[in-house]
Amino acid sequence: MKVNFYTSKREYMEKKAEFDGAIESVLENGISTLGKEVVEFEDKVKEFTGAKYAVGVASGTDALVLSSDILGFKDGKEVITSPFTFLASSSCIARHGGKPVFVDIDEETFNIDANKAEEKINKNTVGILPIHLFCQMADMDKIMELSKAHNLRVLEDAAEAFGMKWRGKHSGTIGDMGIFSFFPTKTLGGYGDGGMIVTNDEELYRLAKCYRVHGATRKYNYEYLGYNSRLDTIQAAILLVKLKYINEGIKKRETVANWYKDRLKDIENIKLPTIKGEQNGVYYVFNIIAENRDGLVEHLKKNEVQYSIYYPKPLHLQKCFDYLGYKKGDFPVAEKVSQSILALPIYPEITEDEVDFVCDTIRDFYRK
Ligand SMILES: Cc1ncc(COP(=O)(O)O)c(C=O)c1O
Numbered sequence: 476m477k478v479n480f481y482t483s484k485r486e487y488m489e490k491k492a493e494f495d496g497a498i499e500s501v502l503e504n505g506i507s508t509l510g511k512e513v514v515e516f517e518d519k520v521k522e523f524t525g526a527k528y529a530v531g532v533a534s535g536t537d538a539l540v541l542s543s544d545i546l547g548f549k550d551g552k553e554v555i556t557s558p559f560t561f562l563a564s565s566s567c568i569a570r571h572g573g574k575p576v577f578v579d580i581d582e583e584t585f586n587i588d589a590n591k592a593e594e595k596i597n598k599n600t601v602g603i604l605p606i607h608l609f610c611q612m613a614d615m616d617k618i619m620e621l622s623k624a625h626n627l628r629v630l631e632d633a634a635e636a637f638g639m640k641w642r643g644k645h646s647g648t649i650g651d652m653g654i655f656s657f658f659p660t661k662t663l664g665g666y667g668d669g670g671m672i673v674t675n676d677e678e679l680y681r682l683a684k685c686y687r688v689h690g691a692t693r694k695y696n697y698e699y700l701g702y703n704s705r706l707d708t709i710q711a712a713i714l715l716v717k718l719k720y721i722n723e724g725i726k727k728r729e730t731v732a733n734w735y736k737d738r739l740k741d742i743e744n745i746k747l748p749t750i751k752g753e754q755n756g757v758y759y760v761f762n763i764i765a766e767n768r769d770g771l772v773e774h775l776k777k778n779e780v781q782y783s784i785y786y787p788k789p790l791h792l793q794k795c796f797d798y799l800g801y802k803k804g805d806f807p808v809a810e811k812v813s814q815s816i817l818a819l820p821i822y823p824e825i826t827e828d829e830v831d832f833v834c835d836t837i838r839d840f841y842r843k
Pocket residue numbers: 534535536537560561563564606632634635655656657658668669670
């Protein structure tokens with residue numbers, strides 16, 4: 476048996492008529508950028524998340540870059556964030572000369588350890604950028620408390636967090652701005668790139684809408700130096716189909732996570748995920764902490780079980796951030812986790828037999 480880490484094929488074949496119909500309808504009506512499907516999708520995301528405003532853009536990365544620019548995460552200002560994340564969570568700050576200031580992560584949630592953030596705040600700090608990774612949100616109580624106490628803007632990187640809630644509030648809607656990614660593997664993923672900015676602040680919304688179209692307030696009237704970053708109309712049409720089934724998809728991810736937990740719980744060499752705080756997590760990624768992770772990876776490869784490693788090298792050790800002056804040992808928890816974390820295949824269409832095969836393969840490795 477070969478187990479894919481992810482494939483869009485099964486979902487497409489199950490709902491082929493709906494996807495084809497949605498795409499054909501865009502084409503038959505004549506393509507228009509920021510077409511009616513984009514507006515409809517923004518409205519549906521507002522409804523689902525409870526955000527007042529939503530702006531569809533070309534990717535989660537762009538959503539972060541535009542938001543960082545708008546919130547003033549630039550020109551030497553400092554923004555507190557985690558080094559254990561995808562590059563875009565920090566490059567968005569550095570892109571316009573802002574300075575990412577890293578804080579180590581919580582050993583169990585892999586999210587920023589908000590208790591270690593306060594000591595990094597100084598006169599130059601303007602924001603906090605929490606990332607809600609894998610299956611749960613960062614401690615938004617502590618982060619919002621810090622933001623209020625020190626007058627900091629909060630940008631939530633909810634690229635991986637569609638459907639997650641903290642005390643009943645959807646990810647991305649608690650801070651000043653939040654962003655989602657619709658990269659294909661995501662809980663709500665398109666069939667290409669896409670992203671969205673959400674906010675409850677009318678002025679931030681107005682700016683996000685301008686920045687998406689070169690900073691224009693009216694056609695050919697440029698008040699700001701903006702970007703060309705629009706959510707593609709065909710992607711919006713696909714995402715509208717997918718959003719109809721999002722609750723089912725989230726439930727199925729939970730079922731798959733429970734299959735894994737049940738089958739792996741007695742293996743002493745691995746640690747299973749725990750969700751902390753008053754929140755509703757979503758299993759976008761199912762991670763284990765594995766003893767001899769690299770040996771296990773070789774064994775999975777031999778048995779055609781695909782996997783992922785998020786993230787093998789924390790950002791403070793990446794060459795592109797050399798200039799920040801960090802060194803090995805600065806964030807020991809992130810460094811340790813990066814050596815032992817392993818993501819197993821999880822998506823709504825994966826079968827119980829496939830999960831059994833993955834778990835048997837892992838068991839077989841540790842029995843040797
Ligand atoms: C935490 C995080 N931030 C940002 C991004 C960037 O999103 P995108 O791939 O849509 O540009 C991703 C996803 O790839 C992500 O996982």
